[in-house]
Every structure is written in structure tokens, then in C-alpha cells.
Amino acid sequence: MTGIVREFVGLPSPLIGRAGAGGHPCQGVYHRPEGAPPKTAFIAAHYNVDFSEHYLASYLAERGYGFLGWNTRFRGNEAYFLLDHALAEIGVGVRWLREHAGVERVVLLGNSGGGSLMAAYQSQAVEPNVTPVAGMRPVEAIEDLPAGDLFIALAAHSGRPEVLTAWMDPSVTDESDALSVDPGLDPFDPENGPPYGAAFQERYRAAQRARNERITDWAIAELAALKGTRARDRLFSLHRTWADLRMIDPSIEPSDRRPNWCYQGEPVKANYGVFGIGSLCTLRSWLSMWSLRTSQCAAAPHLARITAPSLVVHATADECVYDSDARGVYGALAAGDKRLEFVKDEHYLRDSRPQVADLIDAWVRER
Structure with missing residues (x-):
């Protein structure tokens, strides 16, 4: 060799x-x-x-x-x-x-x-x-x-924006509270699945996109508010980004993958942990990398x-x-x-x- x-x-x-x-x-x-x-x-x-x-x-x-x-x-x-x-x-x-x-x-x-x-x-x-x-x-x-x-x-x-959106937990109701949850969208509530019905999947995907758009609206508004101040940007944290329904339910898009598993292990533990994509951003890095609307x-x-x-x-x-x-x-x-x-x-x-x-x-x- x-x-x-x-x-x-x-x-x-x-x-x-x-x-x-x-x-x-x-x-x-x-x-x-x-x-x-x-x-x-x-x-x-x-x-x-x-x-x-x-x-x-x-x-x-x-x-x-x-x-x-x-x-x-x-x-x-x-x-x-x-x-x-x-x-x-x-x-x-x-x-x-x-x-x-x-x-x-x-x-x-x-x-x-x-x-x-x-x-x-x-x-x-x-x-x-x-x-x-x-x-x-x-x-x-x-x-x-x-x-x-x-x-x-x-x-x-x-x-990047597609992956984050597909993985993010849309049941977050308060971006400043890592434990906030809308029970009707909670992927880890047995009442919702798995298996997840088609109607729940549709609501869940729409809510993921809506969460991404809300963060984009907020980031743009924050940048506008900083104009004329001493700061040009700011840091913020993003919680709960290991919640793609496919990670949990292997019947959605079946493959050879291990069920109820993601790159950080069991999804529920990963989702409430501190290691996740996009977990720390500036306003501009969100717009550059993660936003469905503005990222290239x-x-x-x-x-x-x-x-x-x-x-x-x-x-x-x-x-x-x-x-x-x-x-x-x-x-x-x-x-x-x-x-x-x-x-x-x-x-x-x-x-x-x-x-x-x-x-x-x-x-x-x-x-």
C-alpha cells in the first residue's frame, strides 16, 4: 500500500x-x-x-x-x-x-x-x-x-435552512424558555404518536415553518432596532432542534436507519440537551444560514x-x-x-x- x-x-x-x-x-x-x-x-x-x-x-x-x-x-x-x-x-x-x-x-x-x-x-x-x-x-x-x-x-x-426547519421542535411557545410546550404539537407526547397520523404530520410541518419565519421576523426587527446604537448585532440561543418526526417514527419514509435515533442519540434527550444545530446565532448568522426566507x-x-x-x-x-x-x-x-x-x-x-x-x-x- x-x-x-x-x-x-x-x-x-x-x-x-x-x-x-x-x-x-x-x-x-x-x-x-x-x-x-x-x-x-x-x-x-x-x-x-x-x-x-x-x-x-x-x-x-x-x-x-x-x-x-x-x-x-x-x-x-x-x-x-x-x-x-x-x-x-x-x-x-x-x-x-x-x-x-x-x-x-x-x-x-x-x-x-x-x-x-x-x-x-x-x-x-x-x-x-x-x-x-x-x-x-x-x-x-x-x-x-x-x-x-x-x-x-x-x-x-x-x-441549512431546510435541515434546521425539518428538525426543529415546533411545540416551543416561548423562545426564551427551553421547556415551553404546546401539548398539541409535542412530538414526545404519546397522545400525538408515534405513529403520527397524516393530519398531525401536516400541522407539525406547517408549525415548523412558522417557527422559522417568526424567528426571521424577530431577527430583522432586532437588527432594525440596533440602528443608531453602539451595537451592530447580538447573540441569541435557539432551543430544541432534534425533533424531526422521522427521527422518532420509522414508518415515515422507511429506510435502514435505527428507529428513534438521531446524530445525538435518543431524540427526546437530544432535543432537551444543549448540543444542537443553530443553538447559538447572531442576528446576521441566522439570516445568512438558517432562515427559510433569507438564507442562501x-x-x-x-x-x-x-x-x-x-x-x-x-x-x-x-x-x-x-x-x-x-x-x-x-x-x-x-x-x-x-x-x-x-x-x-x-x-x-x-x-x-x-x-x-x-x-x-x-x-x-x-x-
């Missing part, structure tokens, strides 16, 4: 300077086989999760590729996320591959939540469309991003601008990405050359990583 070289990459951002302690805003680890530099390399980034040691990096390096597990300055810093800033910093990684690593073909790997992020990157690179969030200046660095040559969506969600982090509009050859891989036992997500991503892609593949495993592919690496390797080599 070929030896693997792992190189730390720390680079400046076009938007902010190096940290006082010395760290570069853009950081990652480049995995490659020993010997001649590979001509094809992957880059993977996420809104918040550290991808520098991505679980597929070594497997794809063993198969002759470069793999840059890349982090923008928002790694572990989701509360302050701004899409246009993140795209500029992904562009730093893509340029490094082309200009310094000797790579001729770049494969954009959109994994998990990173699916919509990397779709937004390619979309902006081929047809600039991303605008600044309210009150922010345009980011010149996103007007000329180097595009990827191939696109892969792996166990990918349908977009939905995958579908960006996928519609992607014409590069594209592969979608869905894990059929994924706890929180469902068959409809994968088929939605596949259907939204504008690529004439696109493929949808399935593997029986959970979200992080703990049992099938070599198999998925082989699948990706074969697909890339065909092109």
Missing part, C-alpha cells in the same frame, strides 16, 4: 488577518500518496465541522488522489457564519491545490452539511449570485472563484447551476439524511452527466469507507 504524506496547510484569508496567537484563518491537512504529486485532488469543507482529517482522506490518498480537508475560519464557530465569507475562504483552498500542489483537476466533495456549502461554492464560481447579508459589505473575493471540475454530494443534506444556504438553487459531472451517494441507514434528500439533490443538479448511488451504512460510513472510496475512485477515473 502506498505511503501517505500529510501536510498541514495554513493560509491567509482575503477577509481577515492572521490571529494574534499565530493561527491562519484558513487551515487544513493535505493528504497525498508518496512520490509524484497527484494530478487530481478532492477538497471538502463544512459550515462548522472540522474536516481537516476527513474520514475519506486517507482512503482516497491510498488510491492515488490528493485530498485537502479544508476549514474556513468558521470551523467550530458556527454562530458567526457568513456564506459569502466562507466561499471566499474555500476559494483559498481550491487555488492552493491548483497553484501550489500541482493539481489539474479538482473534485468538490460536499459531505453531510457541506453538501449545500460546496454546491454554493461551485454555483458562485460558475454564475456569481451570492449577495451579502443585511448590513454587510460585498465580498470582492467571491467574484472570481476557481470552479471545480467534478462535484460529489456524499450523505448530503438538502440545505439552500442547496437546490445552487445545484441548478452545477453542470459539471456529478455523483450523489446516499447512505441508506443514515440517521438524519433521508432518501428524499438524496433524490432531491440528484433531481436538482443541472449536470447532464450525473449518477445516484446507494450504500447500506450510517451517516459517517463506519463500515463502508473502503467500498465508497472504490466507488468514488471508479467514477472519477471514468471521467
Whole structure:
């Protein structure tokens, strides 16, 4: 088996300077086989999760590729996320591959939540469309991003605002009270299910969208109220975001997934815990990432601008990405050359990583 070289990459951002302690805003680890530099390399980034040691990096390096597990300055810093800033910093990684690593073909790997992020990157690179969030200046660095040559969506969600809305608990009646509840919408009240009837599901989904819209209304009003004050933004917390009915009731969109389970364990415990997506936001990061109305982090509009050859891989036992997500991503892609593949495993592919690496390797080599 070929030896693997792992190189730390720390680079400046076009938007902010190096940290006082010395760290570069853009950081990652480049995995490659020993010997001649590979001509094809992957880059993977996420809104918040550290991808520098991505679980597929070594497997794809063993198969002759470069793999840059890349982090923008928002790694572990989701509360302050701004899409246009993140795209500029992904562009730093893509340029490094082309200009310094000797790579001729770049494969954009959109994994998990990173699916919509990397779709937004390619979309902006081929047809600039991303605008600044309210009150922010345009980011010149996103007007000329180097595009990827191939696109892969792996166990990918349908977009940040869609995922949060599908997961959020609409029975919250007071956003400042983590225990407030409308019994008629409580997913953990046995009177409501599981199993959940069609009428309850319809009311529940409508109430989830309504909760998202209420928070957006409030965020816009709060920003307006801050004008003329000493503050430009403010932090707020978001409670109870592990309550997708599909997590609890396996009869809704059946799959190979474990029933009554989510990425944080049993949904009722996760929902009332302190670890959740969107749990801490600023007004502007809510509008940039989570709002159904204003976020540009939905995958579908960006996928519609992607014409590069594209592969979608869905894990059929994924706890929180469902068959409809994968088929939605596949259907939204504008690529004439696109493929949808399935593997029986959970979200992080703990049992099938070599198999998925082989699948990706074969697909890339065909092109």
C-alpha cells in the first residue's frame, strides 16, 4: 500500500488577518500518496465541522488522489457564519491545490452539511449570485472563484435552512424558555404518536415553518432596532432542534436507519440537551444560514447551476439524511452527466469507507 504524506496547510484569508496567537484563518491537512504529486485532488469543507482529517482522506490518498480537508475560519464557530465569507475562504483552498500542489483537476466533495456549502461554492464560481447579508459589505473575493471540475454530494443534506426547519421542535411557545410546550404539537407526547397520523404530520410541518419565519421576523426587527446604537448585532440561543418526526417514527419514509435515533442519540434527550444545530446565532448568522426566507444556504438553487459531472451517494441507514434528500439533490443538479448511488451504512460510513472510496475512485477515473 502506498505511503501517505500529510501536510498541514495554513493560509491567509482575503477577509481577515492572521490571529494574534499565530493561527491562519484558513487551515487544513493535505493528504497525498508518496512520490509524484497527484494530478487530481478532492477538497471538502463544512459550515462548522472540522474536516481537516476527513474520514475519506486517507482512503482516497491510498488510491492515488490528493485530498485537502479544508476549514474556513468558521470551523467550530458556527454562530458567526457568513456564506459569502466562507466561499471566499474555500476559494483559498481550491487555488492552493491548483497553484501550489500541482493539481489539474479538482473534485468538490460536499459531505453531510457541506453538501449545500460546496454546491454554493461551485454555483458562485460558475454564475456569481451570492449577495451579502443585511448590513454587510460585498465580498470582492467571491467574484472570481476557481470552479471545480467534478462535484460529489456524499450523505448530503438538502440545505441549512431546510435541515434546521425539518428538525426543529415546533411545540416551543416561548423562545426564551427551553421547556415551553404546546401539548398539541409535542412530538414526545404519546397522545400525538408515534405513529403520527397524516393530519398531525401536516400541522407539525406547517408549525415548523412558522417557527422559522417568526424567528426571521424577530431577527430583522432586532437588527432594525440596533440602528443608531453602539451595537451592530447580538447573540441569541435557539432551543430544541432534534425533533424531526422521522427521527422518532420509522414508518415515515422507511429506510435502514435505527428507529428513534438521531446524530445525538435518543431524540427526546437530544432535543432537551444543549448540543444542537443553530443553538447559538447572531442576528446576521441566522439570516445568512438558517432562515427559510433569507438564507442562501439552500442547496437546490445552487445545484441548478452545477453542470459539471456529478455523483450523489446516499447512505441508506443514515440517521438524519433521508432518501428524499438524496433524490432531491440528484433531481436538482443541472449536470447532464450525473449518477445516484446507494450504500447500506450510517451517516459517517463506519463500515463502508473502503467500498465508497472504490466507488468514488471508479467514477472519477471514468471521467
